[in-house]
Amino acid sequence: MARKQHLLTSDAGHVRTAAKAPPRWQLITALILSGLTMRAAVSSVGAVLDDIQHDLHTTSAGVGVLTTLPVVVFAVLGALTPRLAARHGAHRLLVLGLALTTVGVITRVFVSSLWAFLLLSSAALAGSAVANVVLPGVVKRYFPDEIGRMTGIYSTALAAGATAAAGLTVPIGSLGDGWRFGTASWAVIMVIAIVPWLSTLRGDRPLDATRVAISPRALLRSRTAVSLTLFFGFQSMQAYIAFGWYERFLHEHHLSSATAGWMVALYSGVSIPVSMIVPSVDPRLHRRVFVTLIACWGAAYAGFGLAPTGGAWLWMVLAGIGSGSFPLVLALLGLRSRSVEVTTSLSAFVQAAGYLIAGTGPVLFGVLHGSTHGWAAPLALLWVALTATLIFGWISCAPRIVDDELAASTA
Secondary structure: OHHHHHHHHHHHHHHHHHOOOOOHHHHHHHHHHHHHHOOHHHHHHHHOHHHHHHHOOOOHHHHHHHHHHHHHHHHHHHHHHHHHHHHHOHHHHHHHHHHHHHHHHHHHHHOOOHHHHHHHHHHHOHHHHHHHHHHHHHHHHHOOOOHHHHHHHHHHHHHHHHHHHHHHHHHHHOOOOOHHHHHHOOHHHHHHHHHHHHOOOOOOOOOOHHHHOOOHHHHOOOHHHHHHHHHHHHHHHHHHHHHHHHHHHHHHOOOOHHHHHHHHHHHHHHHHHHHHHHHHOOHHHHHHHHHHHHHHHHHHHHHHHHOOOOOHHHHHHHHHHHOOHHHHHHHHHHHOOOOHHHHHHHHHHHHHHHHHHHHHHHHHHHHHHHHHOOOHHHHHHHHHHHHHHHHHHHHHOOOOOHHHHHHHHOO
16 A cells, blocks of 8 residues: 555656646746855854844853754754645745745844844745755756756855855945844845746646655655765754854964954855766766765864864865765755655655754854863864764765665565
C-alpha cells in the first residue's frame, strides 16, 4: 500500500510538471529576485545591530534572541511548508511569504519595543523560510535537467543579496532616518520579487496534502535524507559562526574593527562567484569538488590558529571558497530525489533540522570563548564541525535517490 501511495505521489508530480510552464526568462527572473530577498531581512539587521540595541533599549540577551530568531523561524516555518504548499500551491505560498516579509520589514521599523520588533521580524523572515524549502522543488519542476545551474543562479543571488544588505544598509540609512530607513529600504526588492510569480498563480494547482507530503518519520528511514540533513546542519554551523564571530576574533588579534569588518565582507563576497560555479559542476565530480571545498576550509582554520592576522585576507578567501558547500547541498536536494513532492519534503526535512543544528554553533562558540577566555576551544569546535561536514557530505555525494530508499523501506 505504501509503495502504491509513493507511485501516486510521483504521478501527481508528473501531472503538475505537465501543466504549461511560464516562459523560461520569467522563471529565471523570479529565481534571481527571490534569491536576492532570501537573506536581506537578516543581513540588514546584522549591519546595524548596535543601533537597534541602543534605540530599543535592550540588553545583550535581547540581541542574542534577535540573532537566533532566523534559525528558529527557518526551522519552524520550513517544517510546515510542504503541506501548505501541497494544499494551496507552492507559488501562492511563496507570494504570500514575500508579501508577509514586505509587511514585516516595513512595520518593524516603527516600533520601540524589542518584543514587537521580534514579532514583526518573525513575519519579515516568512518569505525566506518558505523560499528556502520551495525553491528546490520549483527548480526540480521546471528545470529537471538543469538543477545545478538553476540552483547556482538563485544561490548566487542569495549570496549577493546578503552581501549587499550587509554592506549598503548603513549608507542607505544615512540618507534617511538611520537604521530604520536603511532596513526598511529592502522592502522595495521584496515587492519587485513578487511580480514575476503573479502570472504563475493560475496554473499553480494545489494537491491533496495527504497524498504528497512525506513525513519526517519516513525520511528518517532514508540514509541519504539523514546524511543531507547533517551535512546541511554542520556546514551551516560554520557559516553562522563566521558571521557571528570572525570580526571579533580578528579584532581581538589586533586588527582594527573596520579592517576586521572588511575581512568578513571579503569572506561573504567570495561566496558569490563560488555559489555560481559549484552547483554547475558535473554531478560525477561532486566528491572531488567537495573534498576541495573541505581542504580550503581546513587551510583557513589552520591559518586562524597559526597566523590569525598575518594572512587574514587569505584565510577569509579560503573560508569563503569552503562555504561553496552550501549551494552544493542545495543542488543535492534536487539531484537526490525524483519527484517534485519528494524534493520539497526533503528540502523541508533537511533545512528544518539543519538550521536547528546550525543555530547551536554561535552559541557554543561563545560559551567556549567565555569559559576559557581564549580561542583554542572555539577553534576546536570549528574543526569538529568541519569533520562532521566531511563525513556526511561525502555520504551525501553518493548517487543515491531518496525516493528509492523510501520505497525499499516500506516494501
